[in-house]
Amino acid sequence: MKFYDCKTAPSPRRVRIFIAEKGIEVPAVQVDLAGGEQLGAAFKKINQDCTVPVLELDDGTHLTEVFAICHYLEEKFPEPALLGGSATERALVVMWNTKIESNGLAALAETFRNRAKGMQGRALTGPDDYEQIPELVDRGRRRFELFMGKLDRQLQGTEYIVGDIFTLADISALVACDFAAWSRISIDDAKADLRRWYQLVSARPSAQA
Amino acid sequence: MKFYDCKTAPSPRRVRIFIAEKGIEVPAVQVDLAGGEQLGAAFKKINQDCTVPVLELDDGTHLTEVFAICHYLEEKFPEPALLGGSATERALVVMWNTKIESNGLAALAETFRNRAKGMQGRALTGPDDYEQIPELVDRGRRRFELFMGKLDRQLQGTEYIVGDIFTLADISALVACDFAAWSRISIDDAKADLRRWYQLVSARPSAQA
Structure with missing residues (x-):
């Protein structure tokens, strides 16, 4: 490979x-x-x-x-399982990973790519050029801020996003939270569970990758 | 269930x-x-x-x-397999399904929801209201038209999107092509392989669902 x-x-x-x-x-x-x-x-x-x-x-x-x-x-390489340990758990990991991609990472990409000077004409990835649309900068930010609230509620009472096991959903959300910093978006103090989770997953050696 | x-x-x-x-x-x-x-x-x-x-x-x-x-x-319900029959095939089905979602269905939703009068203030799904952004109507259309070209090239020499088996990738692309009609987007004559595939998958009894 x-x-x-x-x-x-x-x-x-x-x-x-x-x-x-x-x-x-x-x-x-x-x-x-x-x-x-x-x-x-x-x-x-x-x-x-x-x-x-x-x-x-x-x-x-x-x-x-x-x-x-x-x-x-x-x-x-099945071990350690990072996509869940049962059919239901695997489906929940797919579900959360999808939500994090469409409401989290895509929202942040919208904010970043429609604002950065280096992205002029490159508002979408891929071989074709797209002009920036300034309204998407604020829309993406609002979407991500609302999404962080949703993650915070999901993490109330659970260690990781899908119950008590670390999965791809946590990886995707960690990368989203760090990508948010590029647009000066951070986790506010009111989101106590999201902050606790962020500390936990950021401390894993893999987060250095 | x-x-x-x-x-x-x-x-x-x-x-x-x-x-x-x-x-x-x-x-x-x-x-x-x-x-x-x-x-x-x-x-x-x-x-x-x-x-x-x-x-x-x-x-x-x-x-x-x-x-x-x-x-x-x-x-x-493993039979018939609709997500592929080997690790590589399953990964290719995930890959194509993801592309169809992000470059196909999401582009069409952008076109539809930012134009329809009934979608004013509802430009994105979910509990939160978002205003329509008129530039996204044409951008979504262009993205989907380019994506149809990509599907047409992928289908050259293969029966279905991932080789010779019908999978979720075909289901997602069929639904996208039918959803495109809502915005008066159709498969043009030059895309012979996409047209051939569309006839094939539309003729399956499941397409009536």
């Missing part, structure tokens, strides 16, 4: 943490997103959507999308 | 087709989205995100998000 990564970007970090939690070694190649390497002809042969992470399998298959990569790694 | 459905909406249709392909019976309850039932106190106890589909399990767990529900049903 080979892992196409970018040390500074949130999406591949989710896979880096997943790999660190599994305790496996996957050779990584850094893709220079700031320099536009993902838009060049060479990288388009690996992923025509011009995004990282990508996991190249030994048969040459290129897997893109964080959850697809993690789903594959979970099957190949 | 109990299935919270809405016969007119695209997201629960994906689960209806999945259930029909499995050949199982799940008692369904219709939620009146047009009448705003999803925003009422009774439904918020079932899903605080105010969306359908929801699958209620016998232990009272409420699963939301299409892929979480399908993941659960696949584990409980």
Whole structure:
């Protein structure tokens, strides 16, 4: 296997943490997103959507999308389980991971990519150019702030997002909270359970990945 | 189990087709989205995100998000497999389903919800109100048209989206193509492989679900 990564970007970090939690070694190649390497002809042969992470399998298959990569790694390296331990738990991990992607990470990307000067004309990832839409900056921020409230309520009485086991849902939410700092969004004091959880998951060695 | 459905909406249709392909019976309850039932106190106890589909399990767990529900049903009713037959195939189904959600269905929702008069103040699903952003109408259309080109290229030389087996990726893409008609977006003649595939999957009895 080979892992196409970018040390500074949130999406591949989710896979880096997943790999660190599994305790496996996957050779990584850094893709220079700031320099536009993902838009060049060479990288388009690996992923025509011009995004990282990508996991190249030994048969040459290129897997893109964080959850697809993690789903594959979970099957190949089942221990420790990071997608849940029963059918219901696995479905709840999928459910929470989906919510964190669509209401958390996507909202933050909206705020970041529609404001940053370096993202002019690049408001969406991928090979096609899209102009920035300034209204999305505040909308994304509001969505993420409301979503943090939802996470805080979910964490009342449970150690992790899906009950008492650390899963991909926690990885995705941790990366979202750290990505939020790029837009100067932080967890306010009123969200005591979210703050407690953030300290807990940030202290794991894998969070350094 | 109990299935919270809405016969007119695209997201629960994906689960209806999945259930029909499995050949199982799940008692369904219709939620009146047009009448705003999803925003009422009774439904918020079932899903605080105010969306359908929801699958209620016998232990009272409420699963939301299409892929979480399908993941659960696949584990409980493995035949016929609709999420792939090997670790690589399953990862490719997850990958394509994710792309169809984020670049296909989400783009169409952007076009539809930011234009329809009935969606004023309701540009995003969920309990919180968001104003329409007119620029998103055209952006969503462009994104979906480019995405159809991508699907057409993927289908060159394969019967279904992931090789030669019908999967959730086909269900999601079929529902997206039919949802596109709401915004008068259709598959143009140049996309011969996408048209061939659309005829094939639309002819399955489950497409009536």
